[in-house]
Amino acid sequence: MGGPLLKAEAIRAGYGPIEALKGLSLSVAPGEIVTLIGANGAGKSSTLLCISGIHPIRSGAIHFDGERIDKLPAHDIVKRGLVQVPEGRRIFPRLTVLENLQLGAYLRKDLDGIKNDFERVFALFPILAERRAQAGGTLSGGEQQMLAIGRAVMSKPRLLLMDEPSMGIAPVLTAKIFDTIRELNQQGLTILLVEQNAHLALQLAQRAYVLETGQIVLEGPAQELLADPRVRKSYLGEE
């Protein structure tokens, strides 16, 4: 303990000739909510995909809980407790809500723990309990986001990566989802949150990174960035 839970050092990654990440470094300490904000195409999703081992990095290193993970296959990384809620929710549309949640607990063997976590998810999102037998694809966008978060919680993560949970969701629901993220954090979950809604994200997080074309251009306590004139201009829509 003592060290960061997640540490990415000078990672580079890309798609063919396109360089999406140009030597990006960031770290997340246990218990924190850290947010990564940036415009469209800045490389936010690429960062999370690389951390999760879904997209390979070209150079640099990623450590999780002191161990190097950037050569591991994605499913081994999940096994260590590093779990992602991917961009666009990506629930399993034809499987029931219950089956979606069961798949979240795919790697777990502790039946009692799984049962408790079902209760926990249903307490966080009562609507999911109501819709448990319904196909995931028939839920509304907001409910699908809740399901995606619930599914990730079922895998008992130690670090949760979330890619734009507010995407395409009405403001009321976004507020509800952000409340849940705070609640999960208070229950001890460490979170790395990617957002375009910089205002909400900076209010929620303790620390933040600003990403521009594959590089971190600003970092610091979220409250400070919220007051930073450059952030206010580029990301909070102020002149």
Place this chain on the structure above:
Amino acid sequence: MGARGGIWPAVYARMHWILLGLAALLPAVDLLLPPEFRLADLVRPIFIFAVLGMGLNIVTGFTGLLNLGVAAFMAIGAYTYAIATCDIYPFQLGFWTALPLTIAVGAAAGIILGLPTIRLKGDYLAIVTMGFGEMVQDSLKNLDVITKGTQGINPLPSPTLFGYVFKPETPLPWYYLFLALLAVVVLLTRNLERSRIGRTWASIREDELAATCMGINSMKAKLLAFAIGASFCSMAGGLWGAYLGSSGEPGNYDFQISIIALCIVIVGGMGSVSGVLLGAFVMIGFNAILLTKLTAFLAQHGWTSSDNVFTSPSNWKYMMFGLALILMMRFKPEGLLPSRRVKAELHEYDKDVPRQAGGATT
């Protein structure tokens, strides 16, 4: 099918057992019919193709990988069975040893095809499996030292069970032998579907990236689907060999067989076990029963002759298969007996998706 409550969902969930039960009763019904209308003799290929369809359904229906080469696995099964049993080879195993061997060889062939190709996506995988089908056919033709080339391997000894010998001229015991083996395959498939691996396959079919995010090793799960699917297809080949008393010739296991298997799965309902059974009854029944009877009937009345290709219904069958597929895709794309999951997707926008009887499935 509007009935929501009542016993319908429970009946629907057991439709595969109902279909198998009806098949078990068919020979009894036959006794009441005049000899020229008896069906049971003709039904045996249906059982074998149903086993083939079950194998393809695991790969294509459950896991979502389009496989256009199942004929190859059927051929591998038929030839494995023939080499294991025929008295011109040193092995001369009995049916009950040769059949498990056939299944094991099929699984190995599935893994051999799967290992280098499983990373390919969608269309590319389909094309490779198609190529594999052609390759196996050609290899069987060219390895004539072992496979007897285009002659095929025959005759094969009759299966025996507790001293009873299944003779070609007594169809009824064969009927129940194949039906019983099909029932075992159905039972296994249903258990797979409802188990953890079944849910894993479904998740990969739905969204592979999301499945990976759940910690699923999708390569391993796909390879397992390939191996199990191929083992069923190979078993169908072994049964076909036993039924014919011959391996058949390599050309019997051509692309058309793979397409017929695909039609069975699509017409019945992708990912639906009862659908595959019904699909086999419909597709092969049409071919083996209706066309045969119709051709015989027309010939008997002098309305057609074997030298007029246009008036023989058998020559129309592929057009009719094609037409059946087109109509199916247009009006009932989820198949005759759709799986709950596939139906949910195709009718995603009617909010009226049926709820599962009794809530949770495990």
